[in-house]
Amino acid sequence: MLTLATTTPGEPEIFASLQGEGPSLGRPSLFVRLSRCNLACRWCDTAYTWRFTGDNRPHRDDTAFERSANQLTLSEQDVAARLLAFPQDRLVITGGEPLLQGAALARLVTLLKAGRPGLHVEIETNGSVAPHASLDPLVDQYNVSPKLAHSGNPADLALIPERLSAWAQDPRAFFKFVVANPEDLAEIEALEALYAIPGERLFVMPEGIDSQTLRTRSRWLSDAALTRQWRFTDRLHIHLYGDTRGT
Numbered sequence: 001m002l003t004l005a006t007t008t009p010g011e012p013e014i015f016a017s018l019q020g021e022g023p024s025l026g027r028p029s030l031f032v033r034l035s036r037c038n039l040a041c042r043w044c045d046t047a048y049t050w051r052f053t054g055d056n057r058p059h060r061d062d063t064a065f066e067r068s069a070n071q072l073t074l075s076e077q078d079v080a081a082r083l084l085a086f087p088q089d090r091l092v093i094t095g096g097e098p099l100l101q102g103a104a105l106a107r108l109v110t111l112l113k114a115g116r117p118g119l120h121v122e123i124e125t126n127g128s129v130a131p132h133a134s135l136d137p138l139v140d141q142y143n144v145s146p147k148l149a150h151s152g153n154p155a156d157l158a159l160i161p162e163r164l165s166a167w168a169q170d171p172r173a174f175f176k177f178v179v180a181n182p183e184d185l186a187e188i189e190a191l192e193a194l195y196a197i198p199g200e201r202l203f204v205m206p207e208g209i210d211s212q213t214l215r216t217r218s219r220w221l222s223d224a225a226l227t228r229q230w231r232f233t234d235r236l237h238i239h240l241y242g243d244t245r246g247t
């Protein structure tokens, strides 16, 4: 069984969209959003996957979500059938933190690759959880977003040395650091040096859930990427659709 996020109560967050972030930006893709996360970022744009009633960890909006309206449990077969009803040949698995459900995801991806040979599978992860051994060989690309101090997570939960070192050595893993302030850059430089992350696989992305914020931050962040030989990614889906579920 898989625990998914919902778009509207009762409807799983399964949709087709252009990949809005990272190395596959602009590619037509299927998305499935899983519920639950092991971290709690202050600026999380999908707090409805984890900040349920009674969870008082700090968050920008201070909103708590009713679990029953925002979570849905479906079988791997059901999720596979819903995804295979779309024509796209790329899948983005996101969350929440999808790797918390790695064994069930392996069963899902096995069904999907049987139904659509050649399906490209990428996973959006916060980078703190190891992929389940049965899932890892089925994954084509990881978009790894380690959480910096401004996320509000304790570093010992968010930045796991063995994990960061494994991602840095995996050619399938692209780092995507969410940046809000120029002070965040020194932290990225330190991680780049410590784990020897190749610039080719290091993206910076402005934090923001509206076009104006993204544009303002892109102005200095793109310069920072240029001088450090990092890659830059915008958040295309925010410009196109705004901060809405199912897009």
Ligand SMILES: Nc1nc2[nH]cc(C(=O)O)c2c(=O)[nH]1
Pocket (backbone or CB within 6 Å): 017, 018, 019, 020, 021, 092, 094, 095, 124, 237, 247
């Ligand atoms: N279009 C689109 N691209 C995305 N890339 C990463 C997303 C995410 O929420 O993880 C996302 C998303 O929610 N929508």
Ligand code: SF4
Pocket (backbone or CB within 6 Å): 037, 038, 039, 040, 041, 043, 044, 045, 046, 047, 049, 050, 095, 096, 097, 126, 147
């Ligand atoms: S790791 Fe991702 S899903 Fe989890 S709280 Fe942070 S931004 Fe939200």
Ligand SMILES: [Mg+2]
Pocket (backbone or CB within 6 Å): 045, 046
């Ligand atoms: Mg998102």
